[in-house]
Amino acid sequence: MTAPLIIDPDAYRRQSPEVAARFEKLKQRPIILEVDKLRKEFDSAHGSHVAIEEISFQVRRREFVCVLGPSGCGKSTLIRILAGLDFPTGGDVRLDGKTVRGPGSDRGMVFQGYTLFPWLTVKQNVMFGLKVGGKPGHLAESEAREWIALVGLSKFENHYPHQLSGGMKQRVAIARALANNPRILLMDEPFGALDAQTRAQMQSYLMQIWRQIDVTILFITHDLDEAVYLADRILVLGANPGRVMELIENPVPQPRTPEQFQSEPFQALRARLDALIHPPSLHKEDKLPLTRMTVVGDDVI
């Protein structure tokens, strides 16, 4: 998709009255997740490497926040720390005001690699969190059925993951994470492995689910269009070391539709993200030092 020329680089800051009113309302909502001066260093044989220098931000209830950044910006490290799978070197992560000290069912996670348990059927996968949480079998089963129905896979509840397509597997993973009623759903490039068509479909499913369920979503991606299409706010990270470049309020009105891709606010924001993630200075590095190896007159037409 080619972006039309945006004259004003600050166009993405202009919000229509409805969008502005919506953000005002969002700001009234209680804070669910607070990331405070987060820092992460990894020790390696060559000394320590700073993955995240300092990241701070807040997520409010039922908000959809996308984290966007180039590779090496520490976005996966960030979400792993939020999930409790990694531990910060400094700073604090607070969920509902309580510091996070490890993984827990109050934060659901959807991974890029599906991570469904291959030995369990769709239904048993969705029941997993409920059962380790101590819910009796028949209750867990009926709840799992509801979640499977929500992602539209009732026909497949007795299938094993290897019998499903990538998009179906990721829907099961979403149902499995939501079944625990998490306060926040962490999604680590969940649609990155899917083909473009399935990805668009999954984005639409996710928006519908988000509207129906009381859940806050933090979504990691490196796809600009995906971020603009899904997010209320976009946290743009810079690389080496990871740090916040900008936290942007998305001027595209809700509810989102694919038609909005061509709209002015969409393109304005997209241009801004593009400028942040691919600064003009970087384009020079894209040029290969090639010499011409074809016969003169045999040019690419």
Next chain:
Amino acid sequence: MRRSPLIPFAPLSPRLRACLGWGSFLLPLMVWCAVSYVPVLWHPMVRIQDRGDITYLQPGQLIDRHTLARENARIEAIGGTPATGKRSNPIFLPAPHEVGTALYRAFKTPPRRANEPWFHESIGHSIRIIFTGFVWSSIIGLPLGILCGVYGSVSRLTEPVVDFIRYMPAPAFGALAVAILGIHDAPKVAIIFIGTFFQQILVVANTTRKMDPSLIEAAQTLGAKPRHLLFKVVLPGIASDLYNDMRILLGWAWTYLVVAEYIGASSGITFFINQQARYRNYDNVFAAILIIGIIGFVTDRILDDLRLAVFPWKSEGKKPLLFRFLVRNPPPPAGDAA
């Protein structure tokens, strides 16, 4: 156009697979038949029918072909009648049909002495030794191997010394086992145990380590505690691979059988083989060796079939034959996209 079969890892058609599979059995059998039934191929001996004037020969006796020719030439030179006979193979290479009948006859023939076991009793005894040794090894080796795979500390404390001990051949412990455990079944079981146990720990630990770590993380984000991770994620996650390991280890245990049965008072199939060799019934010896192979192979095939029923997600679309009744309501094939 067809893909060249010389490209590495080129797939085989199901028909070719089946043909080659049968062929791998038929080919050696055909070679055996050819050598047994076509005299010109080998047949280095002659079975005497009429001894002529060579007085020291007996009818039915086997004698080397060239020796006989020499003796006949000598007798003919002095005007005697040469011996005649049928070319045949040495006594240690019976023909397929002889082994076939022996296989059947061995079960029907009562032991020569009252205190000796029947053939089927010998087999039963051998299977009991293998089974006992293997079960004892697994009772300790499986949990220990899994713990080694899961926890680095257990692994570091266990695996270096196990790696050392496994290079000591199990039969080397034979004399020691007899001294400690007596001459009957116990030392034989001990040899099977030693032969299996140390390999088992390492194999099981390796399989456990191959578990996909992202599944552990996914389970943690779903609220699983360490005990859940062990019993509801690691164990079911590695179960199908462990099952295959156990199949292979059981095969190893079989290879230790004959050595184990030599220790102390010879028993089981080994005792049968030795007795029959002493009586020069080599067809029975072949029958007994074949029986060991058949039992091992059939067990393995049955266990493989059971695997398809117990671990349907690892079956790659294959259906069990014998254990079809264990498969509960097979799901319909996936149809929808996305």
